[in-house]
Amino acid sequence: MKSLRLYGKEDLRYEEADKPQLEKENDVIIKVKAVGICGSDLSRYKKLGPYVEGMVWGHEFSGEVVEVGPKVSHVKLGDRVAGAPCFTCEDLAVPEVCYYCQKAEFARCENLTVIGARHGGAYAEFIRLPEKNCVQIPDNVDYESAAMIEPSAVVVHGYYHTNITAGDTVVIVGCGNMGLLSVKFAQIFGATTIIAVDIAEDALTMAKATGATHVINSAKENALEAIDTLTGGLMADIVVEAAGSPITSAQVFAYAKKGGGVVFLGIPYADVMVERFYFEKIVRSELTVWGAWNCVSAPFPGKEWLTIMSLLKNRQLELKSMITHRLSLEQGPEIFETVSHKKPEDNFGKIMFFPEK
Template sequence: MEALRLIEVNKLVFEQDASIPRLGADEVLVKVMAAGVCGSDYGRVFSLGAHTLPIILGHEFSGLVEAVGPEVREDLAGRRIVVTPLIPCRTCEWCRRGEYSLCDAYGFIGSRRDGAFEQYVAVPASALQVIPDTMTYAEAAVVEPTACMLHAMYRGPSIMGRTVCISGAGPIGLLGVQYAKASGASEVVCVDIIEKKLELARRLGADKTVNLSESDLVPAGLSATDGRGFDFTFETTGNPNVQNGVIQTSAKLGSVVYFGFSGNGLTLNDESLDRILRAEVTLTGAWNSYSTGFPGREWQTAIDMIADHRIDVSAVVSHILPLEEAPSFFEKVRTHQIEHGKVLFAPWGIEGAQL
């Protein structure tokens, strides 16, 4: 079978004769139809590596159950599914509390064991989520990042009737814009440095946008809210200047959820600390996409909202590529030769992974 293997940092190898995975007793064999590239995958390829090397990356994916292990229900064969990549230990304190994103000893498909940048992948049967027949495989491959966005949104207060800032108009931010509008936010403002992305944010429902290549965040954000500030901010960029700025544009009793990670340290400046204290701003982090009743409400809500098109994932997908083009794609990203949004690989050809 075909597979894309990360040997070491900046060394990806496309294999045409990789071995089909052997199934464990409680596992299923998934024929991967569409697999998304996460922002974390770029980090693994270009600088960080993975917990295990060599490895096949890919944790945002959909496909068809091709075979089942001896301890797995036979009726799962032939199901169209998405896969929850986290494999919780289910015994640590946090799993017992239902906080699976905080598991102390988790496994993870695509970073701690082989993932979906291959034609077949073996996964625990407990990781399967059946998708509606009306949902395409390409749409289903965006369920995982949508669930991550929802988990972050749920870490903040209710946004019904509130002013919301989405900082960053990448795929996660654009999914957040759509969720905020669908959830009754009174006003959604999206900020980024690329006008083309901001145009898409407006098309997807943002009431206002701020181009940070033309305006400073704090005065522009306060102006957009008539000086009041935002009740809730979803920060996806990881940029330290933006991470400080969204504190200073928070309303009194406002909340900021940090989702973006850049590897750069964050030092709170005097203005940010003053705002946290005097306006009693709440800062919260978000990690992964799981909650009580594994995998939690995030996953079913993501499936439902994509299936009924309250969230249009086709708007955030910029490329659907055959797996054999993956090495050249990553090289173009590394050398800044390509603009992209959410990218999907189609191990069985792009015809089967259309939106």
């Protein structure tokens, strides 16, 4: 089958791979219809390299069920599904189920891994998953939107940690795909003031189109002063760090109001040095800080997935407008190289591959 395989940093190859076969009685083979690039894919491509050399990559996808194991009972041939990409203790050959899986806190599993890391991923024509990882797509939800349920679930998982309330003011730092999804879900959770912060004008334009009520270019103005002005000195109820920058990961503590909180979605991949001014905000403002990891909860894969699917089905959530590039797998190595060395004038939203293209 056609696939994208990661061999090393900036070494992504379009080549043939073995089509996955049924191995366990609850396995499902899915024909991949749409699969998106995640920000973590870009970091692994440019900075970290693969977990396993030559692994078929990718984890944000949707597709059609084409084979099922003999013990599969909840999905059938022809079903349209989104794939929850996480494997926990139940799926892995571990001698003992970890403490967190015993508590059904699957995002905290000691052995948590995702497809494309140590198991074949979705940048391919076909993928194998356990039946429980398959979330059925309603007839009125298209494959492109369904492929974006996973990153949406990451954002919702983060918001579920917080105490966000209708009428809140939310500041979102970083307007890449995770930041734009954070804007969308801040609206859904009822925030009335949504302030987006970034250093790129095109990203801020997309944030405004997505639903941000105010945008701040922190390369051109002092974000702290601008937020202070916009909120009448109160600052934000909730701050979302979605940039994954060592700089903004320290600054966000100053953007929250007293008694507010900060939720971290971004991963800096570097040391975060917090100046006294910012650190003291945690103490003096009595902030709550939430770390949010992954996209699953209990019952697996969690209410995040069911919530997003329901929002899509009822047309309360629109995701396709975030897609700026629709490509074949063959174009994968080129687009990863381009995005990793993008110019300031380049505009990349969600990039979606179509293995059949």
